[in-house]
Amino acid sequence: MRLTMRVYFDYNATTPLAPEVLEAVIATTRDQFGNASSVHHFGQRAKAVLDEARSSVGALIHADPSEVVYTSGGTESDNFAIRGAADALDPGGRRHLIASAIEHEAVLNTFKALARRGWRTTLIPVDHSGIVDPDRLRELVTKDTALVSVMQANNEIGTIQPIAELAAIAHEQGALMHTDAVQAVGKIPVDVRALGVDLLSLSAHKFNGPKGAGVLWIKRGTRMQPILTGGKHERSRRAGTENVPALAGMGVAARLAIDKLASEAARVGALRDRLEEGILRAVPGTSVNGERSRRVPNTTNISFDRVEAESLLIALDLEGIAVSTGSACSSGTLEPSHVLRAMGLPTHRTQNSLRFSLGLFSTQEEVDRVVEVLPRLVQKLRALTGTTKLTKNTKVFS
Ligand SMILES: Cc1ncc(COP(=O)(O)O)c(C=O)c1O
Numbered sequence: 001m002r003l004t005m006r007v008y009f010d011y012n013a014t015t016p017l018a019p020e021v022l023e024a025v026i027a028t029t030r031d032q033f034g035n036a037s038s039v040h041h042f043g044q045r046a047k048a049v050l051d052e053a054r055s056s057v058g059a060l061i062h063a064d065p066s067e068v069v070y071t072s073g074g075t076e077s078d079n080f081a082i083r084g085a086a087d088a089l090d091p092g093g094r095r096h097l098i099a100s101a102i103e104h105e106a107v108l109n110t111f112k113a114l115a116r117r118g119w120r121t122t123l124i125p126v127d128h129s130g131i132v133d134p135d136r137l138r139e140l141v142t143k144d145t146a147l148v149s150v151m152q153a154n155n156e157i158g159t160i161q162p163i164a165e166l167a168a169i170a171h172e173q174g175a176l177m178h179t180d181a182v183q184a185v186g187k188i189p190v191d192v193r194a195l196g197v198d199l200l201s202l203s204a205h206k207f208n209g210p211k212g213a214g215v216l217w218i219k220r221g222t223r224m225q226p227i228l229t230g231g232k233h234e235r236s237r238r239a240g241t242e243n244v245p246a247l248a249g250m251g252v253a254a255r256l257a258i259d260k261l262a263s264e265a266a267r268v269g270a271l272r273d274r275l276e277e278g279i280l281r282a283v284p285g286t287s288v289n290g291e292r293s294r295r296v297p298n299t300t301n302i303s304f305d306r307v308e309a310e311s312l313l314i315a316l317d318l319e320g321i322a323v324s325t326g327s328a329c330s331s332g333t334l335e336p337s338h339v340l341r342a343m344g345l346p347t348h349r350t351q352n353s354l355r356f357s358l359g360l361f362s363t364q365e366e367v368d369r370v371v372e373v374l375p376r377l378v379q380k381l382r383a384l385t386g387t388t389k390l391t392k393n394t395k396v397f398s
Contacts, residue, residue: 006320007366009275011206011298011359012155012183013324017249018208018360024252025210028245036242037233046244053251060254061181061200062191063217069234070247073214074182074203078106078149080216080227080238081178081199085147086114087225089176094146096120098175100132100161101342107149107180108338124150128343130159130290137169145175152184152195156339156355157290158299160188167196176222182206182214186257187265187296198222204246208360209253213246260360268358269297271367275356276300278371283378289340289353298358301340303349307381312354315377321370324355 008016017025032049034042050070058065071077086097097114099107101123111121124136132150141148148170153160167177178199181190186207192200199222204213218224218237230239280286285305304312309325316323325337336350345353356370 004320005366005369006322007369008322009356009358009362009366009370010322010324011362012158012355012357014205014211015208015359016361017210018253018256020256021209021249021252025245025249028248032244032248034244036244037231046242049244049248049251050242053247053254056251056254056258057202057215060185060190060258061202061217062193063200064220066235067217067220069216069218069237070242071214071216071238072212072243073205074104074180074201075106077182077201077203077214077216078104078178078180079110080224081180081201082107082110082114082147082149083227084224085176085178085199085222086119087227088223089146094144094175096122096142096144097147097149098122098124098137098140098145098170099149100124100126100151102126102130102132102154102156102339103149103151104155104180104182107151120144123342126342128345129294130154130157130339130343131294132161132166134162134165134169137166141170141173141175143173145170145173147176147178149178149180151180151182152190152200153181153187153296154290154339155183156337157301157343158183158295158357159290160184160294160296163195163197167198171196183296183299186253186261187268187298189261192217192219199224204250204253207253207257210246210249213243213250215250264360265297268360268362271358271362271364272298272300272356274364275358275367275370276302278367279374282371282375287349289343289345289349299355300357301353301355303345303353304378305348305352306385307352307378309352309354311381312377315381316354316370316373319373319377321373324357325353 032046034046036046036050054065054068058068115121163179170177176198179197180201182203185202198219200217202215205211228239287303289301340350
């Protein structure tokens with residue numbers, strides 16, 4: 001079968017490299033092979049590349065470059081934030097950690113690991129809006145709490161959390177505030193000072209940069225223990241020879257994100273809305289999951305009544321259209337989404353929802369193709385299962 005066009009609507013899983021990023025990665029790989037810790041010419045040139053990228057990433061999140069610590073990506077940054085803060089605050093007797101119930105597995109499974117080592121962990125519940133209510137945090141945080149971790153934007157439904165308010169509440173009790181901004185960076189403004197956080201994670205491959213490169217921003221003066229011990233890299237905060245080409249690529253991606261943020265948010269937002277409206281109009285028995293008015297502009301998560309999401313995902317893939325059933329880690333399994341479950345959606349909706357996430361190279365033609373193809377595929381799958389009864393289409397979470 002020859003496909004007429006391939007559509008990639010899975011930008012929240014990962015993004016294609018911007019051409020300028022690819023060029024920077026290739027040029028740095030070829031020309032700057034030095035070890036950035038070496039004192040000679042080759043090492044110093046590699047260090048200059050790292051410094052320039054550090055300034056660019058700092059500018060993207062309105063941070064001082066000296067507070068930007070390179071990591072291997074979002075998972076390491078989240079681990080570093082939580083384990084590093086936990087280790088630093090443990091001697092002071094703070095052995096309680098709080099996160100939202102809709103965090104990425106990088107946070108949730110790190111919490112589980114620390115719980116096995118005796119830490120008390122609490123998850124803040126969310127309602128069907130998919131947004132954390134600051135009053136819930138106020139009820140849970142105590143003088144024993146070491147760290148509160150709430151993501152700035154959710155990877156599955158795109159909802160944006162009230163981080164500044166949550167940070168103020170955490171600080172009232174002397175706890176540190178971490179935000180996983182992996183899905184926010186490049187999509188909405190991210191300003192570490194305005195957010196009022198102490199720690200912020202980001203990952204290059206979510207904003208057209210290379211995989212295996214990320215940052216943990218650590219506010220000056222924050223007590224942290226390293227989780228990778230060894231040499232004195234990154235001012236002794238994270239040992240290991242830096243991946244200079246990937247970090248150079250992240251720097252270029254950061255500059256592009258700064259330049260294009262406003263225009264891309266408007267363009268991609270209009271495409272996402274066209275897609276969402278188109279699907280709700282063309283496919284009966286569909287509804288959007290999560291509060292629509294407080295989302296990153298590129299993401300929509302839609303329930304298809306009486307359809308198994310995995311089957312629809314495969315049917316779409318056969319048509320050349322790539323989407324996701326939620327977090328990349330759980331795709332390929334029939335695990336219901338922990339995010340939709342935490343939002344209190346009925347079981348069938350945790351298993352019949354697809355995430356469409358758009359980005360830099362998405363076009364209107366692609367959107368229209370998906371809206372054209374979907375009704376036929378959904379109808380076919382429903383016919384296979386002999387389903388006729390559908391609930392009424394809803395435009396809001398319900
Ligand atoms: C919210 C969030 N946090 C963390 C990660 C992990 O980032 P990385 O793939 O760079 O390890 C992801 C990736 O899916 C994510 O969406």
